[in-house]
Amino acid sequence: MAGLSDLGYELQVEQQKLLSRLVQHTLHIRPDNSEYVQGFDKARYILRHHPFAETNPRVVEEGFESLEQRLIEHSQVPKAKLLLRLRKQLLDIPLATDTIEVHHRLLSALWNLYQNPLTSSLPQHHEEAPAPAEEELSELSSWDEEPCMYRSDSGGSVLSEEASTYAYFEPETEDSFPGASQRELPEAGLPVDWHQEACLYTRLYWKSNLLQQRDQPVAQGTTERSLGIQVLHMLQGSTQPGHAFTFDERACTFRATDRVHVGHLSVPSLAALLQSFANAGSQAARVHAFVRRARSLSTLSDASPPPLHGLLTMQALADGVAEQLLAIAARLQAAEPMVHSMHWDDFDGTVMLNLQQALQGVMQHQALLDHVATIGTFSGNAKATVLLQLFSVSVRPLMNILDTWLGQGQLIDPTSEFFIVPGEELSPAYDSFWGEAFQMRETTSDGLPCCPSFLQAQAQRILDAGKAQMLLLHMPQAPDMIAGAQAAASMQAWSDWIDRQGHCSLWTDWLQALHTFLQEYGAMETSSTAVATDKHQQQRASRISRDYHAALGPPLDDIIPLMSSPDQPFALRQRLIDSSCSITHDLTGELGSQQGVQWEGLTPQQQSTAGQLLQQEPCYPEHADVFLCGEDQDRWLRDARTIDLPPVTLLTECCIAQPILHQVTAIEAELLKHLRGDWGLRQQLEALCNLFLLGAPAMQGFADALTAAGCLHEIPVHSIVSLLQEHLPCERGWHGVVTATVGTEKLPDAEDILVEVEELQTETAAVAEAAVPLLHVARLRLTCRLRWSLAAIISLDAQEQWNTVLSLLLQLRMAERALLHAVVNQHSSTIPAGARQGLALRLRMLHAVRAIHSFTQQRLLNDLLPATQKALAEATSLQQLTEVAMRLAALLPCLLQGNPPQQDNVAVIADDWERAWNSFARFLTWPSHFTSRIQAAKLAFDLGIVYSQI
């Protein structure tokens, strides 16, 4: 036993040495530094008293596998491969230790320290020479090594026989396409600018990370193939950001941007490719065509500039598809022997399971290809659909972040691209939560605005709404808090969002809103499959339309003919929108002239000189903001003749910003409802008022109970005094926590109201911990506890005023202490014994306390409380409610100050005043803003009368 004990001691010493070394090295301090002692003790405490369960190797493995998958999705295949290989190598090393599962424990330690591995760089020697692929990743890496059953030159392949049928994928000659540097892009029927504008306007691409230039080796080879995979992921609706393409039209360079959500594809090329892919016939034919394309493009020299815009994009896309196909082939090949070797009479569950897994992968990849194949046939305008598809998918990450932020009050932003960033780690229970927990991020490191432009005006509301959501989730849950009759009745008019069943995500809303909007806009044919089946979505769709009418000006019916139909006669387009924020009616048609006037290239003024009669009407300012942008208007009108897509500004405003603002409004309404309802601010205010109403009714019971207890148990008076003093504050460093009954029918009993005062600690965490034992004050019956301080709800500007109110309240209690002290010290010798003693004490206390509070009570009951209640009842917005709270906070100290002391009034007091005044001179030590000499004198005088009666 002694040996084991020694061994344990040695281990402990060794661990402490390691810990000491770690502390010194990390903090860069020597052991004689005071920080060292603290750090060492804390580290030792963590190691000894940690709450973690034993390491589960399976969980560790799953974590690393998910990370590897994530890296692959982010087109970081080399990193994923290396991670896998290193992990396996580590597991193979025979570490000399008695610790069980030490390999997984090591992995777990590293895993718990990782910080966004997506941004990490490969180790030095791995960047230059990527390691050969492991078996597990062969599907993604063996394209060049393994023979492919789909290769065009494999004459024996069944697929190759169909090659000639699909001539579209024959390599185009260079003459078919304009040169990269000199010639302009062919007119593809779709403005390339639309997509670029969409990306720029929504700022959904992220430039904070590297821009990989075409001439850099890292942008070639595997990376470009990975880009193709990423495009497929995006087309499939992947939420993960990845690489994207950008063709710089002026510099004629190809750029791959990391960590983006939008594929900056060469739109005409991609659209043509996808459309042709969709028309290519059977799945096998598509496969074959794509692989041929990939093979032909791979023969191009990397050093030469791209012969046409989009060629590399197509190559990458084709490579991506080819890899997916190869994966299918590999799985099918793996599954084939299983099928052949299976004896169907002898059912083998394991084989079936393996087969099922293999086929499941096949089905997934098949679905991916089907998706690509059908995207071009989504509607009549395949190109517009591709644009919209990419655009809608690109919005998804933003929607997801907003969804968790507005729906759950959580900020989940793994790629740090949201315009709200976490500040200090504060729980809503902290006073400083509202101001410091989350903050707005204005610009990125390279000066770009973080907030999408269409949300910039509402960014602060979105920030507040998320914080409010967190606050709401931390509020105490009462069963009738939401469904209370009073709340339902009073809140019905504000928002019907609160009582909606379930939570519909912004992403779903966005898709539905987009579809509905496009249908109403005329850009998309009404599809029976696209009709919303969910009742909520239907309501949402109709509301989007309604909101558009209400907020954006001219009804859609007037806009659609203008925008959507280039073939209609000009007379049908009766309205132009000019740059002077007015709608111009073209009355030419009404006057009988049906001759269409081409407006392309003409300004409204020029058109008016061409013989048209124009009549101007004022336009809605909001509408003007959406539609009019100077020269862009003419360009857009010109484009509108060839496409059915609405302008990006209109799309984002109506389909993205509006649903978000509805959500924000709903949260604000919900917060307002909570503040007004049970446990809400109104109750807090009323409770606070009631605290000040600790006058006669409440204090009578308090005094009765106190004196009765004193008489019953023959408690000496000084004990009662000390009992009171336990709950009275000292005079410096207050942190007030108001605890009160939330009953408004009558004044709460004295036992139900407690002003707990604690010394403010230097660390906020200590304050929170110190506030917890309030619930365990068994001597006083606590029926509820307000969870956050008042300053957390009202603005920070009003915090000082509230503190003043609390201070005054505490001074009331100090007055009690002073009163008792005075009574005990100066009159205890004259108090008769027995029952008379108790009665006398009770009477003295009652009268004194009444005198103390009568002034306050009168003011509150007659002036403040009715006015406050009326203002609260009439408040219909959070702003108004806050204003009422601030007004009350500003008013209370003034009321409590009372009239300023006037010597004339003092002189009127009878001679007894002098005697009583001296007896209660302690009251004069109260802060001048509460205790006027008049009040003190009145109190002393009244008490003196009581004494004389006794």
Add this chain to the structure above:
Amino acid sequence: MEREEVSARALNICTELSQILNTGLDKTELEIVIKLVQAGEHPEAVAQVVRHLKQRAAELSKPKGLSDQLKAPSFRNM
């Protein structure tokens, strides 16, 4: 394989893993972490210790200014 060789290889592998995972550990810290885990300490607790120490180191490296003083209690003296 010699024991030192095994340890060195494990350290090298862990260094590369650490780099990929972006843990921010230097070689000395990583070596201590490995030894602590090998000695039987809980890996998550070790990670928490490292995080705490790094956070503390960052705080110590900040210059103390008026902002600390402004965080004093705002309640008035009575």
